[in-house]
Amino acid sequence: MKAGSNLEKVLSAGHFALTSELGPPKGNDVSVIQKKADFLRGNVDAVNVTDNQTAIVRMSSIAACSFVIQMGMEPVMQMVCRDRNRIAMQSDIFGATALGIHNIVCLTGDHHTFGNQVNAKNVHDLDSVQLIDMVRNMRDNQTLLGGEDKIEGEIRMFIGGAANPFADPFEFRALRAAKKAAAGMDFIQTQCIYDMDRFREWMRMMRDLGVHEKVHILAGVTPLKSAGMARYMAKNVAGIIIPDALIDRMAKAQKGADEGIKICVEQIQELREIEGVHGIHIMAIEWEHMVGRIAEEAGLLPRPQAA
Amino acid sequence: MIKAVQKPIDEILSYLDTYSKILLSGCGACVTVCHSGGEKEVALLASSLKMARNKMGKNLDIMEITPARQCEPEFALELAGMVEGVDAILSLSCGVGVQTLARNFNNAMIFPGVNTVFMGETVTHGAWEERCQACGNCILERTGGVCPIARCAKQLLNGPCGGSSKGKCEIKEDTDCAWQLIYDRLKSLGQLQKLQEIIPAKNWGTESRDKGPRKIVREDLKI
Numbered sequence: 291m292k293a294g295s296n297l298e299k300v301l302s303a304g305h306f307a308l309t310s311e312l313g314p315p316k317g318n319d320v321s322v323i324q325k326k327a328d329f330l331r332g333n334v335d336a337v338n339v340t341d342n343q344t345a346i347v348r349m350s351s352i353a354a355c356s357f358v359i360q361m362g363m364e365p366v367m368q369m370v371c372r373d374r375n376r377i378a379m380q381s382d383i384f385g386a387t388a389l390g391i392h393n394i395v396c397l398t399g400d401h402h403t404f405g406n407q408v409n410a411k412n413v414h415d416l417d418s419v420q421l422i423d424m425v426r427n428m429r430d431n432q433t434l435l436g437g438e439d440k441i442e443g444e445i446r447m448f449i450g451g452a453a454n455p456f457a458d459p460f461e462f463r464a465l466r467a468a469k470k471a472a473a474g475m476d477f478i479q480t481q482c483i484y485d486m487d488r489f490r491e492w493m494r495m496m497r498d499l500g501v502h503e504k505v506h507i508l509a510g511v512t513p514l515k516s517a518g519m520a521r522y523m524a525k526n527v528a529g530i531i532i533p534d535a536l537i538d539r540m541a542k543a544q545k546g547a548d549e550g551i552k553i554c555v556e557q558i559q560e561l562r563e564i565e566g567v568h569g570i571h572i573m574a575i576e577w578e579h580m581v582g583r584i585a586e587e588a589g590l591l592p593r594p595q596a597a
Numbered sequence: 598m599i600k601a602v603q604k605p606i607d608e609i610l611s612y613l614d615t616y617s618k619i620l621l622s623g624c625g626a627c628v629t630v631c632h633s634g635g636e637k638e639v640a641l642l643a644s645s646l647k648m649a650r651n652k653m654g655k656n657l658d659i660m661e662i663t664p665a666r667q668c669e670p671e672f673a674l675e676l677a678g679m680v681e682g683v684d685a686i687l688s689l690s691c692g693v694g695v696q697t698l699a700r701n702f703n704n705a706m707i708f709p710g711v712n713t714v715f716m717g718e719t720v721t722h723g724a725w726e727e728r729c730q731a732c733g734n735c736i737l738e739r740t741g742g743v744c745p746i747a748r749c750a751k752q753l754l755n756g757p758c759g760g761s762s763k764g765k766c767e768i769k770e771d772t773d774c775a776w777q778l779i780y781d782r783l784k785s786l787g788q789l790q791k792l793q794e795i796i797p798a799k800n801w802g803t804e805s806r807d808k809g810p811r812k813i814v815r816e817d818l819k820i
Contacts (some may be wrong), residue, residue, distance in 0.1 A: 372751070376798065398758045401750055401768045412751070419755035420798045435798060454759030459780045462792065466756040469795055481759055529759040593617035 291474065292429065295392035296338040296364045299596035300569075301506045306562060307569030308590050309366060309479065309508060310581045314354035316346065322391055323354055329578040333585045335593055336477070338362040338571070342373065345405025348566065350384055361550045367391045370399025373494040375415035376424065376435055383428060386422045386443050393419035394481060395423040395450035419466075419473050420452060426474025427450050443476040447591040449474055452509075454481035455492035457500065457529035464495035471504045478505055482512035485531040486560060493564050502566030510571045513580060514550035517541035550585060558588040598718075599627040599691045600725045601634060601711040603642070609687065610649055612708040616684040617656060621646075621710075622676060622698070622747030623663035624690035628812050631725055634689030636663040642689065642710065673701055680705050715747075734800070738793055741782035742811065748775035754796040 291298060300307045310330055315322035330337050338392065339358060341351040344523075348354075367386050369379065383394070398418045401501035402410045416424065424435045426447040435595075437588040455463050467478060483489045489509070496502050514520045517540035524532040543549030561567050570590070574581050585591050614620060620642050624656045624819050629635030644657045650657035660679050662674040667690035676698065680686065685706040688695045691713040715727035730747045736754075737744060746752050757776030760767030764777045783789050 354634055396755065398751055401760065414752045415801065416798050417751070417753045417755050419795055424796065424798070452759065457757065457759045457761050458763060458774070459761070459777050461759070462756060462776070462780050465792060469755055469793065473795055528762040 293337065293392040293446040295446075295448045296578045297366065297393050297597060298448040298476070300335045300594055303594070303596050304340035305594040305596065306364060307506070307508060308572070308585060309336050309338060309569065310334045310574065310578070310595065312354070312358065312365075312578065313340050313343060313576070316348050319351060320357055321392045322421045323349075323357045324361060325356055326578045327363055331361070331363050331373075332593065333582040333591065334368050335569075335580075338366040338395060338492045339587065341368040341370045341397070341399070342405070343368075344400045345372065345402040345407065347406060352386050352389070352391070355386065356389045359431075360388050361556065364393070365391055366393035368396055368397055368399045369591040371414050371418060371419065372399030372402060372412050372422055373417050377412050377544055379421065380415070380424070380428065380434055383407055383425060383445060383447065384441070384443075387447060388443070390583050393450065394425060394450065396425065396475075397452055409483045416465045418471070419469050422449055422470055422475050423473040429501060430474075442552045443465060450477045451475040454482065454596050455483070455489055455528050456481055456485060456531045460488070461495075463530055464492060464499055467496060467505075468499045468501050476553055477508060477568075480510040481529060482510045482573055483557065483561065484536055485533055486557070486592075488531065489561075492530060497566055498559050504553070505568055506568040508569040509558075509564075509567050510553050510573060511557050511561070512575065513554040513577065514540055514546075515577065516546040516550070517543075537544050551580060554584050555587045558584070558590070598630055598716065599693070599713060600631045600697050600715050601628050601691050603633050603638065603689070603711050604709070606642075606645055606649065606772075609642075609708070609710055610646065613646070613650075613657065613685065616706075618658040618683050620660045620676065620683045620686045620705075622664065622667060622686060622690065622694075623661075624667040624688075624689045624694050625663055625665040626668070627715075628689060628711060629663075634691075638689060639663050650741050668697050670697060673697045675715045675803060676702070681703075699808065723732060730808065732801075736796070739794070739796060740779045741786065741788065741791070742780045743775055743782060745775045746790060748773075748778070756792065795800075 312326045339351045339355045342348050351367050355367045358365040396418050402412045425447055429447050432441045453467045520532050520537045520540050523530050540546055558570050570583050601617055623634045623639035624637055637652040639661050643661055647657055664675045666672045680702050686698055687708045687710050695709045716729045717725045717727045720726050727747050732746050750766055756766055761774040766772040766774045785789055
């Protein structure tokens with residue numbers, strides 16, 4: 291075991307993993323975390339706590355992760371390169387592991403101009419590949435980046451990264467994931483998948499490069515709430531592809547939300563059959579109460595008790 | 598070359614509010630090429646400032662000069678004879694030239710008339726784009742001659758983020774994704790294997806101004 295987290299145990303034991311996501315409050319109202327955690331507890335193996343996602347200022351991921359532990363769940367701390375330099379990142383990783391956080395997802399971070407601090411100076415001291423390499427080095431060599439200084443204590447982190455098979459240049463996407471794997475990534479959570487053909491093609495490229503044998507790939511899904519949401523995402527969110535057939539299906543449905551859940555469950559079943567997919571990451575944005583239902587209908591409950 | 602744009606005239610007028618006699622200096626180098634601070638722009642701005650001040654009933658005397666390169670002391674010193682007797686200097690040079698004047702003329706207030714924006718190239722007549730951030734350790738050999746430090750919104754060194762779509766950057770539809778350009782060039786050159794190498798964490802400390810302003814000293818050129 292590299293980190294000994296529940297997520298690592300589940301994946302190492304060969305179980306089909308399930309993770310989800312929890313966005314911290316836009317302030318210090320802990321009841322927001324409590325409410326979301328109550329919906330997710332028991333339904334997933336671990337929950338990602340986002341790090342100021344879409345560059346909207348929220349409670350820090352590290353603090354919210356700590357609350358998630360107190361609430362009886364295992365967190366996956368997301369860390370973006372946008373807001374911190376290598377000094378702050380390593381310092382936060384010391385603190386996070388001391389607080390009992392043993393999963394991390396290393397991300398570039400959404401550009402700050404999408405958020406509510408558009409005049410900020412972004413950092414990007416490291417990129418996500420370099421961040422993965424730094425955490426691996428802290429864990430495996432007990433040293434800081436570029437130095438011989440031994441770390442006091444033990445950094446146990448199960449290291450994750452993201453992959454977006456729907457961004458361009460498409461041919462480079464598997465190669466980029468391979469670079470992350472070479473840097474020390476243990477698991478991947480993908481951008482939400484709607485275009486199954488393109489995802490299958492990306493997985494074929496991943497298998498050709500042998501990445502599926504080095505890292506656990508968790509396929510990302512986001513249930514659609516309505517045809518309007520599908521149209522909006524398809525048009526406005528870079529790096530997301532939603533086929534017209536799916537938008538039409540949502541538009542024709544009597545109850546959009548139910549149809550969205552149904553589609554999501556079908557997607558999970560389809561993704562589960564793809565060689566190299568070891569789990570699902572459900573990003574139910576402000577729809578955490580649906581995660582249990584999706585997991586149930588997809589046959590992913592109860593969650594395994596990994597020893 | 599360095600690219601700059603003229604500041605709004607109201608901002609310039611606000612600097613000059615309490616002054617009645619100024620020296621307006623352009624520069625014959627970069628700002629002439631990008632039409633923001635050459636001899637022509639000096640003459641135009643001088644006329645505009647005088648008209649604006651006349652309307653306010655506050656006369657403004659302006660002397661004009663455009664040295665060949667305001668950032669070099671031997672040219673900047675051409676202003677010496679004119680600085681005597683003016684209240685302030687307004688410079689249409691880049692931020693470097695403004696500071697050359699500040700260092701050489703202790704007794705005059707210096708105001709910038711342009712915003713210095715970037716180092717870039719002319720992509721078409723009347724359009725310039727950023728190309729270099731003077732990071733101090735050129736990596737263009739590894740990236741097919743396209744700089745991700747200057748041209749990627751996140752300065753990524755190991756490939757494009759998830760926001761690269763159809764060749765464009767997610768933050769601006771009219772901006773090419775630097776990593777798409779890098780990929781396309783290396784592919785056409787048969788050099789895609791370069792993209793498999795992990796570029797390690799950059800040494801910003803010694804390569805850029807994060808460790809304070811940089812200096813180049815060439816002993817062989819000193820006199």
